[in-house]
Amino acid sequence: MSAWTLIDAWIVATAILTALSCALLGNFLLVRRLSMMGDAITHAVLPGLAIAFLVTGSRDTAPMLIGAAVAGVLTAVLTQFISHAGRVEESASMGVVFTTLFALGLVLMVRAADKVDLDASCVLYGALELTPLDTVRLGGFDVPRAFVINAAALALNACVIGLLYKEFLVGAFDPMLSAAQGFRPQLMHQALMVLTAVTAVASFETVGSILVVAMLIVPAAAARLMTQRMPSMIAWSLLIAAASSVLGHLGAIEAPGWFGFRETSTAGMMAVAAGGWFGVALLFAPEQGLLAQALRRVGLRFRIGLEDALASLYRHEEARPAFRAGPSDFWLRRLWRRGLAEPGSKGWTLTARGRARAVELVRTHRLWERYLVDAANVRPDQAHHASERLEHITSSDLLDGLDTALDRPARDPHGRVIPRDSRPAP
């Protein structure tokens, strides 16, 4: 076990700030289906940075951010312009814009590297491990510069989204309504793009321009699986982002050792950890997870099997007082265990509780048959199959409505009695 040092603490703290500020914006990119735009902007800010270097000849933060913001807006505007003027779909024009700007940025970076101390691979992949070496004095402490920058980016994002949550929400869900209400969705869209660009620049030193897109999108995508509401989605995405940062750094210093390698990049492992969380959410999310869906299907199938067995017992009771054939032993035993049916001297019979439930099912089935034949002109033999399914999903309100609409019929289209109470069939 490598020793956990102050350096590690700074690395993890910086990583968390980066991940949080990215994830916060990622929620809005994701629900607007603009994940690709996040990718485009994080690449396209490169020429903005390079031009800022070339013009000022320094690595000061302010010109970098201005350059990035301009490039970010330019990407958004150019993308819309090209897709409109060239009549191509937005993702195609995005592809044109951001690859061109990215390539331009790389060329400019190489030129800029002659003048200033600038490492292209650092911008691409980040150098989270090196950030504690570059510190600023803050209130008597040496604080890593990247920590301060990412804290500022997070504060900016939190303030803007906190203040304009409702405006971003309506602009994302229904830009037409937002415009009709005078909320300037176009302006909100560009504000989101500027925030994305600024956040991307702030994150470059830590996670790099390529992995920042993972931090933008993956926590939000995992969070979307966990919940159906925007506020809790944001909360989940922040939690997942923070967890990915901690896990990412632990993974970077621990995991390679298991395979006999030296430490690896924390930024890379953060993306891997976020991907892992997404996988966990995909499998185990409470409603939308694959496991929950499978369980729901199995549960439904089981309930339908049980209900079919109940109804079939009732139908046999209707014909003869008791019998031996009918539902398989598998279902009979399960009915017995639930106190819905019991074995007697002359075979299986329904208990009072079982009969009440069975009457409800048979009543639903026969009312639907009546309705389908009378009101929807379905042939009686076809009505049976439809009713067979409907009987399992009809609420008691709907059933009452059906009964009233049909004027409380006594018999189904095949002439069988529609049962109304649960006394034993005569």
Next chain:
Amino acid sequence: MTWPWSIHTPPAGPEHAASAAVSIHDMTVAYHRKPVLWDVDLDIPEGRLVAVIGPNGAGKSTLIKAVLGLVKAVSGDVRIFGEPLERRRAWIGYVPQRESVDWDFPVSALDVVAMGLYREIGWFRRVRAPHRARSLDALTRVGMESFADRQISQLSGGQQQRVFLARALVQDARLYFMDEPLAGVDAATEQVIIRLLRELRDAGRTVVVVHHDLQTVQEYFDHVIMLNTRVVAAGPTAEVFHRDNLHKTYGGRLTLLEQAAQAVADTAGR
């Protein structure tokens, strides 16, 4: 200039009544140089239930969007109760086409209805309990109160349309624009919506509806605008909704025409 955070006065009483709810003068709208609306001159009277009809691509939705400033007109002038749009935004409710939004969006039915109040709430402020209570009232008016907490993708098409309608109702506007609110909804929803539109009209509101079903125009609407890039006819349904105008509006589309002619004949025979 109006500041974005200024407080908007709620719709005023009849002393503000102008002769027309909407006056459109010489409006032309084009996409990629192809005119979609050409030289539209229209007065929409106040307190009527108005249908906008015409074939596909006739510019029905564009007319609404141009009036609301959502698409830019090449030329023309729009007055809402005698004033420019910017001064009347608070008086206008808008129901876009149902397909225009992403129903997988992580919000509940109640959240969507509350969006109708965002303009009244104003920039930077939050949705609070009284807003939620009013939104729930609006959902109750469309029979959807028990679905308030449902995520919107779990609603049927007709229920989604009712949520949209509730969102318009909660604004308590004087003038409503609705883009195909009856498209693809079930019969029960259609009846709920029509009843509400009539209630709005009876309360003196003006409701402009893009409508596609020619057979129900006479039954549902008092006033009709027949559009095919230009305005073919506009006026009380009884006066303008007849064979000649339908022919001019729909050209050679015989199947539609026959439907409409049948509808006209049926009504005349009653």
